[in-house]
Structures are given as C-alpha cells and as structure tokens.
Amino acid sequence: MTIAEDVAILPEGIAWGLLIAFGILWVILGWYLGRKNRTAEDHMLAGRNVGMALATATAMATWVTANTTMTAPQLALQLGVWGMFGYSLGALGLILFAPMARRIRELMPQGFTSGDFIRLRFGKFTWRVFLVVSLIYAFGWLVSLAMAGGVLINALAGIDYRVGMTVILTVCVLYTLLGGLRAVIGTDFVQTVIIVLGVAFIAWLTIDKVGFEAIHFNLMEERPELLNLLFPAAIMFLFNNLFFGVGEIFHSNVWWSRAFAFGRSVGFRAYLLAGLLWLPIPIVAGFVALATPALGINVPVADMVGPLVAAEILGLTGAIVVFIVVFAALASSLDSLLAATSDLVTRDIYRGHIRKRASDHEQFRATKVVVVLLGLVTWAAASYRGELPVIGSLAEVLYFTGAFVASAIWPVVAGLYWRRANPTGAGLSMVAGTTLGLVSYFTIGFYVAALVGAAVSLAVLVLFTWLAPRDFDWRLLAEAEPHSAAPVTGGAR
C-alpha cells in the first residue's frame, strides 16, 4: 500500500532535512548524556535517582506515542466525542501507577525489571507466562511503532516506507545504545516539550480558523453520531480503553524500569503529575478530526486524518509541525521500549535462563548487544509489512495486544498488595484472560478485547486464591539478586 501519491503534504527535501537534523540531535544528546555510564545499573536505570522534571517528562513522552498523535484523531473520527474522551482516560493508567511506583521502589530497592518482581513473587511458572505476555506486547508495540514510522514518513513526505522506517529505527537504536536510560530520559524531556507545544499549536489554529459552530453544524449534517453521547460502540470502548492503558502501564517493563530509576520520593509525584498533564492531550490532538466535515476534506485512510487536517489548515507550516511532532512522538516511545525490552531480555532471558552467573560487566555488555539485536529483529519484521497479513489500521494493531496486557493487571496488583494471592492462579489468570480477550476481539470488536481480558483474569485469580490461599513474605522481594554471591539486604521498609 502506498498512499504517498495521494496525500503527501511535505516536500521530500524538507522532510529529509528534518529527519537528518533531528536524528543527529538525538544521537549527540544521547551520547552526551550516557558518556559517564560505567555499570549495568547506570545504563539500565540511570543511577536510580532521576529527579522530578525529567521523571515527569519521560512518563508523559513515553505515553504520548505515534499512537496518541495519530490514533486520537482517528478515534475521534470513528467514535466521535467519546472516542477522544475515552482515549484520554488512558491517563488513569499513569495516575493509578503512581502509588504502585512508590511501593515498587520500597519493596524492591535493588530491582531491575518487572520480570524480577513476578519471579520473586509468584515463582517460575507465572514468571514464564508473564514473560511471554510481556514480550509479545513489547515486540508487537516495537514493530507497530517502526511500521508507524515508515507509514507516516511515507504518507507525509513520500519517502519510501522501508527507507523511512530504517532511518527512525537506526537513530533510536543508536542513541539508546550509546546512552542507555539516561539518553532515553534526556531526549524524552526535549521531545515532550516539542510534542505538546506542536499539538497545542495545531489545535489553537483549528479553533481559530474553523470554530466550534462550524464544526458542530457540519457534523450534525453529515456525521451526527459522532456528537452522540449515547453512541453504543463508543460507550463500550470507554472502559476498554482505560483497562488497555492500565494493563500496558502496570505490566510493562517500560514503566517498571522508570519506577526503579526515579529518585526515592519522586516516583509517586512524577507519575501523578504526568497523568494529569497527559489527560488533555488526546482531546487536543483528537478534536481536529471533527473538523473534517467543516473543511470538506476527504479522508482516504482513517489513521491519516490528523496530518490531513493540519496540512489543510496550516499548509506547509502545518506539515512541518506535524512531521516534527510525529518524529518526536515515535522516537520518545521507541527508545523507551527498546531500552526497557532489552533490560527485560537481558535480565530475565539471558541472565534468568541462559547465563545465570553473568557478572555486572557481562550484563552491561549483554544489554547493548540485545538492543542491537532487538533493532534488527524489529527491522526485519517491519520490512515484511504487506507481505504478511497485517491487522488493519494502527488502532486495530494496538487493540489486538489489549487482551494480553489487560489480563496482566490483576497479577501485578495482587502481587504488590495481596499477600495471599495464589501464584499459580496468577499465571493461569493471564492465560485465560488473554484467550477469552482474543476471542471477543474477533467476535465482538476491537473495542472490548481488553475489558474481557481484565474481567476474566480477575475472576480466575480470585477463584484460585479463594480456594487455595498462599502466604507471602514481602521481604523476599528485597533480595533481588538471588544469583549473586552477596545478597542485598534491608531497605524493604
């Protein structure tokens, strides 16, 4: 599929200029920030003392992805006002994670990954189920981000899909490799500022040039259901989206590694503030799609509606702003995901399953090798786009993984707060939740998969724990170095 010829809105030369300029900026920034990393802990967790400003910005930037800047308008176009309000409920994932981040930091002062936690809390069976769920999600998200990068660059500027995808992926792998989590967090700060200002700029101009009266009038004429507060599919979607977001954040090592990396008193406040500041963004980014009837533009593919409106209203300036915003949004999520997934693979696969006595230095080196490998595998998978059946649009790919992640919510919550939770039940709840969630994805629609997954996994976990409660000693979590010679002690309280 090449939509370039239809809707390219930015001259290719300018696009290349922007790609190169920002690519170099991110790589240099990443190298500069990571130049003093000496240990695996420095590289993976940025020294475990990230301050409030950087912590808030990285949580926001990572949660604003290409999926937010492109999917929020798409959902507004498809599900109307509830589509964008529903998307903004994704902020609750960040807000609810705030108290958990504090507890994670207290319980596991030496922890590295979400896999560490599940292994120590629930044992090997559940740990392996969790790793499967987590890696499918991480890999799905990585590939979909890389694909989104290629598609968007192609659509915005007509640059070949594979070339654009390769450039974005290479830049992100390079600076993650050079600077580790410090590079990821440092670039995230700059990227947050760019993304939020860019999105707000486009929104103000849309309000100014089109106006709500015209938007409302034309929607009533042509697409009235989008304004309907009782739109059935949108109502079903509301909590689904909430649980999808909660599931992504609660289980994914992207967010756990940040909980470990943020300073002792920072985690709670940073996640809370990031959630509150993120809340309006899907509305700001999404409502512009509601202006399409007023502007009389045709939307050939739903996920391109955001850029189309921006280009219609702002011309070349709009196209440039969108391009920069999209590049920043892609990079800020791709880098985080690369870093966090490579940590998970290094800790839980390499060190957990392959080389159990790996030293700190070997781990440090392994993380870097894994980032490169992940980049290559992602590249290979994203290159085959079109030759494999791809599930619909960006939003649909995104919601496919909803069943997986939503069924991991309860094992994580119960693991942190419920002393008697049954470990095997936790593993089986993920299996059952994912299975039935996927069934509902195909039988009812993408807008219910996460909800069903969450409901089923809760039922299974509660049932198992009710039948066979187990006791757990929270102090066991503090010993996050079971393989090393000297176990780390204390700090649990």
Add this chain to the structure above:
Amino acid sequence: MMISAEALGTVVVVATAIATLAPFLLIALFIRDWKRGSLW
C-alpha cells in the same frame, strides 16, 4: 443525546489551555531541579 457546540468548545478549549501550559511547567521544574542539583 447530542453534545452542544458550547460544551464541546469548552472542553476542548480547557484541554488545549492545559496542554499549552504543560511544557512551561516542565521547563520550570527542570530549572528548579537543575539549581538544586537534583536532575539525576
């Protein structure tokens, strides 16, 4: 039950206002952390 133009407008304007201020808040926090030496 349709949302009115006014209600839609109010929600969007409030959201956009918050989003516009957010980067400045982040920069202010950054300067504060930097002065305190608590960036990392």
Add this chain to the structure above:
Amino acid sequence: MRTLMPPRTRSWLWCLLLLAGLALPAQGTAGPAFDSPPERDAAGFFSLDWEGAERFELEQASGPDHEDARIIYRGSDTSTTVSGLPDGEYRFRIREEGAEEWADETVVVVEHHPLSRAFLFFALGAALFVVLILAIARGRRLA
C-alpha cells in the same frame, strides 16, 4: 498505479483483455467499481475503496427513495472513511467524474449495537474499575 511488467507481457495482457471485452456482452463494466465494500457495520464507521478511473464522484443516499442523495466526494482519491452514521440502509454509487451513468453501487446497512449491550459492557468496566481502585487503596493502607 504503475506496474513493473515487461512490455511484452503487457501487450499480451492487452490482447487478452480485448478478447475478454469482445467476448462478454457490454454490461456497464467500464468505469470505476467498489473494491470489496462492507455489507453491515455495528459502529457506523467503515471505509470504502474503489478503482478504475482517474477522477471519481461518490454519492451517498439513504432512506427508501434515496431523497437525500448527494455527492460526498469528488476527486482522485481511491478510498474514503465514512463515519458517524445513524442506523439505516445507505446506498453508495461511484462513477467517473463527469460521466452520466453510475458505474457501480453498493449498500451498507448500519445497525449499531443495542444500548443495552453497550451499557452491559459499560457496567462491567465500571465495576472492574471500582474493584481496581479499592484494591490499590486498601493495599496502600495495609502496606
């Protein structure tokens, strides 16, 4: 759409097409056509794809006598996203821009999920959400 076939193959294909055209009775097959359009939809949004000309006109109509027929797109794109439609039967027709006759038509039935089903899922979601909040709040107090 550009193809990368060698010229010889292409001319063979043309001959075949010509033969096929002669063999079949003229049936209005010339001109644009929809490409696997949806038949039903439960959320009022779907996309329509078409091909077969340089520029197109797409018409949308509903109701038994299609009184509200209007052109919803005119141009060179080969797809559109339709959304926000209430329950009903919608007829879409496509033709080359400026042509007299419509070349192809398709009917899409929009039937939204019943509100009762929507609220069932909504209630399930709300209940789960309350459980989640309580679990975290209670856990924090006990911790």
